[in-house]
Amino acid sequence: MFENILLGFSTAFTATNLLYCFLGVFLGTFIGVLPGLGSLAAISMLLPLTFYLEPTTALxxxxxxxxxxxxxxxxxxxxxxxxxxxxxxxxxxxxxxxAKQGRAGVALFITAIASFVGGSVGIIALMAFGPAIAKVGLSFGPSDYFALMLLGLVATVTVGGQVRKGLIMVILGLLLGTVGTDVTSGDFRYTFGFLELRDGVSLVGMAMGLFGIAEVINSIKGSNERKVTEKITARSMMPTKEDMKKIIAPMARGSSIGGFLGALPGAGTVIAAFLAYAMEVRVAKDKTRFGNGAIEGVAAPESANNAAAQTAFIPTLTIGIPGSATMSIMLGALMIHGITPGPLLITDHPTIFWGLIASFWIGNVFLLVLNIPLIGMWVRVLQFPYKYIYPVVIALICIGVFSMRTSVFDVCLVVIFGALGYLLQRAGYQAAPLILGFVLGPMLEENLRRAMLMARGDVFQLIADPLTGSILALSAMMLIWAFACGLKSLLNKRKIKILPEGEA
Amino acid sequence: MNVISLRFTIATILAVIGITAFIIGLQYDFGSSQRMGPGYFPLVLSGALTVLAVWEAFSVLFNPSSDEQPSLDWRPFAAILTAVLGFAFAISFFGLIPAFIVVIGLSSLSEHKYGLKPALILAFFVSLGAWLLFAKLLGITLSLFKFGF
Structure with missing residues (x-):
């Protein structure tokens, strides 16, 4: 255990890896700051850059x-x-x-601290439970994998609130995943005579369209009215002693909620943040402060979502089943670099696994160290007129996709998925389940085929297996429950959203 | 565009995708449940997609209970997509620099009052940056200018 951690840090502490870790944090923050673009857009936009790197460095x-x-x-x-x-x-x-009370600096500082604490707790959980879960994963057969992936997909759907739309997106994603050469028979499916489609739909092109282009289109309207007036200096970021005392317990609660939820498939950072916030509201003596700039309301969800972001790597790296859209892109990136995540990753590629974990921690330190002096610069990025930014973002997306395979076809894919992504989003669909379905699709099919072959085509034999059967039953129950109280849970969620403001 | 009709249109498009995929999927070998052919998974999926999309379409028709009114911003939508398409076209016929000018120029159409001057300035700087990065720094083989194929 200890030597593994040492191995990890010795991998991560090479000059190249430190440089790219820094570069990643820097560019990621830069794109994340741009309104409307989040971490998913940042990852899909910068993914092509990592193709030229060593797998460990890239990750x-x-x-x-x-x-x-x-x-x-x-x-x-x-x-x-x-x-x-x-x-x-x-x-x-x-x-x-x-921010409106002039405490934007403090809020940003607390965010950085809470993210760091949450991230560290998540990393410790990843180190402690990752190898153990991988050991369990070694005993899984194809049918167990199939059931687990199904559970992950179902969980994503049910968490989204709108069950039917989520299901449609997952199935569309799975269907898109079948495009290309069928692994078992070598037949081409849905390639329509395009050579480029034989390797399947390009993940990068799809993600750029769905998350890059669609988000940019969405953010253009009204971008001129957005203004940041706050001046943030390093001094204004310093919280008072009282502030620091107030956030310790919320950070601890947030990190534990987030760390636990992140490891479950499908739950992800959003639910973690919501639950952590709801928890703080419940625990607080004076509930009216929430929604009016309560410092706990920043610290708890931020530490929760960062802890969840870390533990989300547990299922992705140790079993090979990503729990969220971001993780599925990470998984796609791993596979592009020729590494198949799964129980064997830790034993076969210990430098990758432990190096990655060590670099997570280094990345978190960078984030903390970088963002306090650089905050003024990020604010200036926000103040910069958006009209000069989005054409450049579009140009970068184009050249990024094009340069990957010097393929005009992939750029056209971006157009198609950009249009689809924007329309779907406007009609109330979420693109995240689609990406998850797309990445899991081929694995799901492969494992189902193997499982059915082993079960001689008998579905009941599949269900009779205690582990597979119980996971499948759990998925079915979740789906039925979600359909039954879909409306109710949606209402409840709204209430949490409105509650703090309503009580103000 | 009306919300209900937008939701209905999307559901219909999804149903059409499902039906098309199903019809194409019929050509592939279905196999048996013990030995699944390449057509098994696509058929099941496209069938399920069609059913769900039709269900969605009907529920939109019969339950138009929606208080939010999301609308489409046609102008940026058309401008950005044309810009990307223009990039694809320009880079295959005219090279990298013209492609950058096209993508910036067309993107700038997404706002009513963008102005020619800012667009030109931006296009100039991006092209300059591209030239520095690709030709000077990386020495990449992408041709900056060309004509025809």
């Missing part, structure tokens, strides 16, 4: 981009009340009122 950089994007999103949401990521929406509730 370290992607990890850095991820945290950077998350933190950048919080900056935008606190200053503009415009969450770049759904998980940052909770931070808005109290972060923006704090």
């Amino acid at each position: 370290i950089m992607l990890g850095g981009i991820y945290y950077g994007g998350e933190y950048g999103g919080s900056i935008a949401s606190i200053l503009l009340n415009l969450p770049g990521t759904p998980s940052a929406a909770v931070t808005c509730l109290d972060g923006n009122p704090m």
Whole structure:
């Protein structure tokens, strides 16, 4: 255990890896700060850059981009009340009122501290439970994998609130995942004669369209009215002693909630942040402070979503089943680099696993150290007229996708998925389940085929297996429960959202 | 565009995708449940997609209870997508620099009062940056200017 951690740090502490970790955090924060663009957009935009790197370095950089994007999103949401990521929406509730009271600097500082604490707790959980879960994962058969992936997909759908729309998105994603050469028979499916489609739909092109283009289109309207007037200096960021005392318990509660939820498939950072916030409201003696700039309302959700962001790597790296759209892009990136995540990752590629974990921690330190002196610069990025930014973002997306395979076809894919993403989003669909379905699709099919072959085509034999059967039953129950009280849970969620403001 | 009709249109598009995928999927070998062919998974999925999309479409028709009114911003939508398409076109015929000018120029159409001057300035700087980055720094083989294929 201890030598593994040492191995990790010795991997991460090479000059190249440190440089790319820093670069990732920096660029990720930069993109995350841009209104409307969150960590998902940051990862998909910068993914092509990592193709030229060693797998470990590439992953370290992607990890850095991820945290950077998350933190950048919080900056935008606190200053503009415009969450770049759904998980940052909770931070808005109290972060923006704090900014209006002239305490934006403190809110940003607390965000950085809480993110760091949450992240560290998550990393410790990852180190402690990752290898153990991988050992369990070794005994899984194809049918167990199939059931687990199904559970992950179902969980994403049910958590989203709108069950039917979520299901449609997951299935569309799975269907898109079948495009290309069928692994078992070698037949081409849905390639329509395009050579480019034989390797399947390009993940980068799809993600850029769904998250890059669609978000940019969404953010253009009204961008001229957004203004940041607060001046933030390093001095204004210093919280008082009282503030620091107040946030210790919320950070501890937030990190434990987040750390636990992040490891579950599908739950993710959003739910973690919401639950942590709801918990603080419940625990607090004076509930009226929430929504009016309560410092606990920033600290708890921020530490929760960062802890969840870390533990989300547990299922992704140790079993190979990503729990969220971001994780599925990370998984896609791993596979592009020729590494199949799964129980064997830790034993076969210990430098990657432990190096990555060490770099997570280094990335978090960078984030903290970087963002306190650089905060003025991020604020200036926000103040810069958006009209000069989005054409450049679009140009970068184009060249990024094009340069990957020097393929005009991939750029056209961006157009298609950009249009689809924007329309779907406007009609109330979420793109995240689609990406998750797309990445899991081929694995789901492969494992189902193997499982059915082993069960001689008998579905009941599949269900009769205690582990597979119980996971499948759990998925079915979740789905039925979600359909039955979909409306109710949606209403409840709304109530949590409105409650703090309503009590004001 | 009306919300209900937007939701209905999207659901219909999804249903059409499902039906098309199903019809194409029929050509692939279905196999048996013991030995699933390449057509098994696509057929099941496209069938499920069609059913759900039709269900969604009907529920939109019969339950128009929606208080939010999301609308489409046609102008940025059209401008940005044309810009990306223009990039694809320009880079395959005219090279990298013209492609950057096209993508910036077309993106700037997404706002009513963008102005020619800022667009030109931006296009100039991005092209300059691209030239520095790709030709000077990376020495990449992408041709900056070309004509025809």
